[in-house]
Amino acid sequence: MTDLVIYxxxxxxxxxxxxxTYSFFQTEKANVFLVLYLAFVFVxxxxxxxxxxxxMKNLFAINIFFIGQMILLGLFFRSILKNKEQxxxxxxxxxxxxxxxxxxxxxxVTQFLKFNLFAITITSLLIVVYALxxxxxxxxxxxxxxxLTIGVIFYLLTSTIxxxxxxxxxxxxxxxxxxxxxxxxxxxxxYYLFILxxxxxxxxxxxxx
Numbered sequence: 204m205t206d207l208v209i210y211x212x213x214x215x216x217x218x219x220x221x222x223x224t225y226s227f228f229q230t231e232k233a234n235v236f237l238v239l240y241l242a243f244v245f246v247x248x249x250x251x252x253x254x255x256x257x258x259m260k261n262l263f264a265i266n267i268f269f270i271g272q273m274i275l276l277g278l279f280f281r282s283i284l285k286n287k288e289q290x291x292x293x294x295x296x297x298x299x300x301x302x303x304x305x306x307x308x309x310x311x312v313t314q315f316l317k318f319n320l321f322a323i324t325i326t327s328l329l330i331v332v333y334a335l336x337x338x339x340x341x342x343x344x345x346x347x348x349x350x351l352t353i354g355v356i357f358y359l360l361t362s363t364i365x366x367x368x369x370x371x372x373x374x375x376x377x378x379x380x381x382x383x384x385x386x387x388x389x390x391x392x393x394y395y396l397f398i399l400x401x402x403x404x405x406x407x408x409x410x411x412x
Contacts, residue, residue, distance in 0.1 A: 205385045212392040213248060219398050220245050226406040233406060234348075236279035241398070243271055263316050273300065273326035276355065280333035283347055289336050300329055323366055327359045334359075350404060354397025361390050 220241045226233035247268045254261040274297065281293040304322055308315055314322075334355045341349060365387055 215395040240275035351401040358394035
């Protein structure tokens with residue numbers, strides 16, 4: 204069941220990469236940072252899957268994934284925020300987060316080679332803050348990337364909570380761990396479906412016509 208959900212998520216992600224890339228190059232309406240983010244996530248997901256099947260340690264790649272996700276989604280939300288103060292906040296908080304993570308790495312380089320819950324939490328919650336800023340702006344303006352923003356908030360909040368709970372329950376049974384991974388895979392699938400629905404609403408030919 205878990206494998207079916209995971210590979211379904213990969214398939215939906217691939218569709219998103221193709222559709223948003225098409226919309227960017229053909230109509231130049233899809234945001235470039237969003238396209239880069241989707242491509243980055245797809246490459247990282249395939250890399251992590253390959254490393255898993257080769258029985259390679261992939262925790263450092265997971266850390267790269269979360270940091271890269273923070274940077275690209277941070278730049279995405281910065282580019283669609285209209286308020287100068289909000290843009291500056293995104294810029295400074297991104298730089299600050301990278302500095303904090305860099306200091307952590309300098310103090311203990313092994314943190315990059317293990318499950319770094321601090322990095323996962325700070326990178327995910329920062330994106331949620333950016334998404335909430337954009338969501339707040341949409342209350343009085345056009346609903347640009349509305350469903351995608353909802354998907355970002357929903358997925359990153361729930362997955363972060365899941366990671367925190369999972370870290371506190373390491374000693375529990377393998378059945379519980381499997382249930383946690385299955386739930387996370389389902390959340391990813393739902394998140395990618397939000398992104399796909401955003402394309403249908405905002406960029407499909409029917410919408411443009």
